[in-house]
Amino acid sequence: MSLDLPKVYPITDTYLSGLSHAYQVARLIEGGASLIQLRDKHANPREFYREAAAALKVARDHHARLIINDRVDIALALKADGVHLGQPDIPAEAARRLLGKETIIGFSTHNIQQAKLATSLPVDYLAFGPVFQTSTKEKPDPVTGVSVLREVVALKGSLPLVAIGGITFSNALEVLEAGANSVAVIAALLANPAKIAENMSKLLATTLTLSNETSAS
Numbered sequence: 001m002s003l004d005l006p007k008v009y010p011i012t013d014t015y016l017s018g019l020s021h022a023y024q025v026a027r028l029i030e031g032g033a034s035l036i037q038l039r040d041k042h043a044n045p046r047e048f049y050r051e052a053a054a055a056l057k058v059a060r061d062h063h064a065r066l067i068i069n070d071r072v073d074i075a076l077a078l079k080a081d082g083v084h085l086g087q088p089d090i091p092a093e094a095a096r097r098l099l100g101k102e103t104i105i106g107f108s109t110h111n112i113q114q115a116k117l118a119t120s121l122p123v124d125y126l127a128f129g130p131v132f133q134t135s136t137k138e139k140p141d142p143v144t145g146v147s148v149l150r151e152v153v154a155l156k157g158s159l160p161l162v163a164i165g166g167i168t169f170s171n172a173l174e175v176l177e178a179g180a181n182s183v184a185v186i187a188a189l190l191a192n193p194a195k196i197a198e199n200m201s202k203l204l205a206t207t208l209t210l211s212n213e214t215s216a217s
């Protein structure tokens with residue numbers, strides 16, 4: 001069955017927020033998040049494992065799902081809800097063999113060709129971007145804009161699609177109206193660490209104004 005993605009898919013960032021993954025997860029859940037990705041490009045595997053274990057406990061206590069960025073080993077060891085793979089990570093087929101069919105696998109794509117190839121992979125959702133300019137990712141791929149996102153919407157078939165990169169309160173609706181099933185967001189939710197729950201709930205509320213026609217697709 002196709003994965004039912006929430007309209008807003010927050011991703012943690014300890015550098016930007018200055019907060020532990022577990023604390024960010026708690027605040028995001030307080031704001032209404034039900035699916036959260038843990039992303040850490042700086043911690044070593046041992047630290048990331050320890051932080052992810054603590055964050056997973058918070059998520060489990062609140063029936064939210066946690067996806068681990070990059071690290072299939074950590075997702076497997078902790079029995080997390082899923083893993084998010086990038087282009088340089090281990091192949092989706094290998095991750096699927098290790099994790100089994102129930103675990104969510106997401107896959108990042110940055111251009112039309114990658115998105116096309118990804119439609120035949122054993123993954124549960126595609127991420128596409130950066131749709132807009134982002135300062136959060138080091139060495140991001142070129143900005144795609146909403147028009148290329150629309151082309152991906154047209155080719156992806158029934159695979160759920162997450163738009164990522166520079167998504168804010170001002171452009172989230174445009175991206176969802178273009179046909180993305182969800183928006184993955186870092187800076188707009190975490191840059192003000194005192195307002196994570198508030199911003200999460202505001203962004204979710206923004207997406208509720210989507211027309212039924214768009215949100216049913």
Ligand code: TZP
Pocket residue numbers: 129130133134135136137140164165166167184185186187188
């Ligand atoms: N992949 C493409 S853009 C991006 C990632 C991880 C960063 C998104 O962060 P922000 O702050 O929402 O632009």
Ligand code: MG
Pocket residue numbers: 069070084085086087089
């Ligand atoms: Mg990655």
